[in-house]
Amino acid sequence: MSSSSRQTREGWSRIAAWRSQHRSAATSSWQKLIARPVATGMVWLVVAISLALPGAMLLTLDNLRPLIPDLERPAQVSVMLDGELDLEQAEALQRELGTWDTVEDVTLVRRDEALVVFGEQTGLSGLLTSLDHNPLPHALLVSPTAPRTNTALSQLVKAIDGLSxxxxxxxxxxWMSRLDQALLATERWGLALGAAMVLGAILALANTLxxxxxxxxxxxxxxxxxxxxxxxxxxxxxxTGLYFGAGGGVLAGLMLWVLSLWIAGPVNALFALYGSPGxxxxxxxxxxxxxxxLGAGLxxxxxxxxxxxxxxxxxxS
Known part of the structure; x- marks a missing residue:
């Protein structure tokens, strides 16, 4: 038998021995865990709670973030026209804005209509009718196209403000910036909570191991x-550590599924009441x-x- 063939057989023998040792260690560790189901279950539960809570918060943010633009962002931009503009000029400006790609719809509010609404809301209708002239200008209500992000809205406002x-x-x-900052703060709070919970899981695992x-x-x-x-x-x-972490991860995934199924009905009904398709x-x-x-790695x-x-x-020692 040649030396190269002998070296090949020795290499395969070492690999087979290595696999056998891993199989034996994995089987022995698993048998020791299932021999103590209560203690093992408690460790899995600690790891699962530590992973499921921040996971649930991040899942909630992932569900809410796409819905925020449709539910919360303003649908209109109020454009106050120059008081000297007559109705024909206001209608021309309305038609011009209606041709913009960034504008979905433009509604003209005539100064007479605005005066009537203002009088009804303030209870000063009698006083306003005694005025010699209408002090309110024509106005336009501009609905921007989606997506209504801060950047797109700022660009639209700047373009409209530059019109004659x-x-x-x-x-x-x-408030849009406040909403974005609130989401960012909630996300960071979720990450901080997750880090704290994961640290607790690590300490529990370290003590058990x-x-x-x-x-x-x-x-x-x-x-x-x-x-x-x-x-x-x-x-x-x-x-043993791998089984503890992976088992806790499996239990955390089940918790996340049960939680999402439990709250899906009421939350979807709430979205429907607000007219959101989400x-x-x-x-x-x-x-x-x-x-x-994550659990297995930890x-x-x-x-x-x-x-x-x-x-x-x-x-x-």
Whole structure:
């Protein structure tokens, strides 16, 4: 047999041994977990709550963000015309704005109509009828096309304000900025809450894994004496952490699904009452998959860190 063939067989043998060791460690770790269902379930529940709460907040923001432009943003921009403009000039300006791509609709409010409405709202109709002339100008109510973002609205206001015959353009854009900042603050609050909850899950996992490692102290010492490598000793605990994290992620995904189904009916009915076609979207596959991957990664890294610290203290003692 040639040396290259022998090296190939040895390489495959090492791979087979490595796979067998991983399979044995994974099976042994899983059997130890299911042998203590209550303790394992408690750890899964802690991890699930830590992942599900921030996940639910981010899912809510993802559902609300596309609906905000349709539900909340102003539908009209008030354009006050110069008081010297007559009705014919105001109608010409109305037709001009109606041809813009950024304008969906333009409504002309004649000065006589505005005076009547003002008198009815203020209760000064009798006083206003005694005036020699109407002090109110013609006005235009401009409905911008979607999307009604802050940038698009600012550009439209600037363009209208530059037209001849326009005295003032009125739009309440401050509350739009407040709304955007509120969404940003809520998103950051969700991320901060998520970080705090994940930190709590890491601490709970680290404490549980520390006790699991310490309970097998004698076994670890025996394996080290007979020449077991650090990777071989650490491997079962890595799978234990992986199972803890992935199981918590699966439970968190189920919680997210149940929560979304529970609130979908009332929230969709609320959207319908406000005339919005939007509906609460389910978490789909992305959110549960992300929670499972995050939980598994946290469990693996926490187990690695906890075992490394334990072994370093064991060497120092």
């Amino acid at each position: 015959g326009v005295d003032r353009v009125i739009v309440d854009s401050q 520390h006790f699991a490692i310490d309970a097998r102290r004698e076994e670890i010492l025996v394996v080290r004496v007979i020449g077991g490598s650090p990777g071989f000793i650490r491997r079962p605990f890595l799978y 509906q609460i979207q389910s978490p789909g596959v992305g959110y549960p998959s992300a929670l499972i991957a 469990g693996w890294l926490t187990s690695w860190t906890a075992s490394a610290r334990y072994f370093s203290r064991l060497d120092a």
